[in-house]
Amino acid sequence: MLQTKTYPISALPLPPSTRILTRNLTPDPQTPSVSSFYDTLSRTPSLQCKAWLLAPHAHFSLVVPCPQPFPYRIPLPENGEPIADRAAYVEKWLADREALHERPTAASPTSGLRDCVPHLKVSDVFATLGSPSLARASTDPNPETAKPSSVSEEDTAAREELIDVLSGYAVLLSTDGDPETHWAPWSLCYSGHQFGVWAGQLGDGRAISVLSTPHPSDPDLIYELQLKGAGRTPFSRNGDGLAVVRSSIREYLCSEAMHALSIPTTCSLSLISLSELPVARECMESACVLTRMAPSFIRIVSFEALNPLEGTSVFRIGQQDTHWEGLRVLGEWVVHRVLKFEGLQWRGEGVEHGDPWGTKLVLEVVRRNAKMVAAWQAYGFMHGVINADNVSVLGLTISYGPFVFMDVFDPFHICNHTDDEGRYSYKLQPFMIIYALRVLLTALSPIIGAEAELHRAVFAGWAEDASPDKLAEWRKKGSELVKDEMERIAQDICSAEYGRLMHKASRVRLALRRFDATDELRLAHPLFNLMSEHEHDFHSTFRQPAFFCPTMAEGSFDSATGPALGEYISGILSSASEQQRLD
Incomplete structure (x- = not known):
């Protein structure tokens, strides 16, 4: 096998220009190019340390x-000299x-x-x-007697x-x-809700x-x-x-x-x-x-920043106005370069009018996140903060905060001490993912409605001449076209993936030799009920079936002819908490 050539981090190959986010999305107009950003940073380094609202059409800021x-905490000069220009003094302190x-x-x-x-x-x-290993290699712990390794200057650099x-x-x-x-480098702009409450511009x-x-x-x-x-x-x-x-x-x-x-x-x-x-x-x-x-690292609320809910700027300071062109540009980037849809014709690639993409984008993000949350449930992972700003368009687990893996099973367990209402409890995680995905549909519904009317992809300036009534019509139509299908797909895929991980796939969870449609009702639900009732450890309980042999069932728990079964049952019960262990 050929060995992969390696490069220092500053010499790693870059993608083609068409695949680089900062050359295809819209930067903060305060620093619209790398050269202008460098000039600004040289003169006023404090600029990037200040928080501000980006222009409505901007997707990111260079930082x-x-x-x-x-x-x-900027100290005064050590020599006690007065500061003639305080602003310049601060800029120099940051530049240093x-x-x-x-x-x-x-x-x-x-x-x-x-x-x-x-x-x-x-x-x-x-x-x-x-090197990471289960058994550490024998080495000399004494730095005075240990032999120095041979490292070239190039490797050290x-x-x-x-x-x-x-x-x-x-x-x-x-x-x-x-x-x-x-x-x-860059940081992304996005806006959204936190614990169901509008929070305005968030961003990285x-x-x-x-x-x-x-x-x-x-x-x-x-x-x-x-x-x-x-x-x-x-x-x-x-x-x-x-x-x-x-x-x-x-x-x-x-x-x-x-x-x-x-x-x-x-x-x-x-x-x-x-x-x-x-x-x-x-x-x-x-x-x-x-x-x-x-x-x-694009999140679904990057779209919400470009089309926030009507009236949000009235109730919460810190949100830009809607920008339809910015929404289109971001959507095309995500569909074309992030989700990479195959067979979708694009305007400008020898095609006058591209294929509609709004519905496809929403449903693909739904599919990916439904599979992700199904895996969370199967492995007892609790995220703790499933705000829409923590939901990835790629369906990746992101922003690890107050997460835990389930130990003693409790379907209502809340791992975030600030989640007073139990909004993100283990049992509600699939519903909260769907709730977050509705945000994406709401943001893109005008594009979906317009594409349904046009029978093609939206184009540059697609909403410039649209009246408020027409935009409202597109929004309503887009939502009605996709909402039911979106929620059906989310539930179906989450259920199917959960079933695959719990029952069908080898080496995971129950790993049954054969699958039956009634397994969930006959096996999984009773198992979870027992785990909850007797406070069994989530992961140990799934491990125990690996030690069961069919011959154990030939004896009885109380019979001397069935000691193996008794030991097996005792092992299961030993994973229960002391307070609720069975007699």
């Missing part, structure tokens, strides 16, 4: 990492903190490298950390560059040559995508590398844009576990500790930058 405590700093790598999983970016040169990172970029203390930014080759408040690169074995598969916790962005509002070690480790470990279980998820690449950077939470903690990867 660079700046991991600093917030609110900023854009210098490079070396930081130790805390973790770097082999699975993320193998599956997403096998062409990334990590140099001697694993020689420093040690690649490792240091990798650490600097993934810690947020260096930036991949290029302004030389052809503007088509310029590059800068502590997430910065620093790079996208095609997979070496499949150029059409492009992965974004995104830093979480690398400082403020224009979407941070009152937040500091930072992440702490505790929560970063939780996301790192859980995303790896979810990936191993084949549950759709973002993947981890690295954890880098910024131990000297304090972060104020319930108590003072240390900062950490997590790098995660996905083909796209």
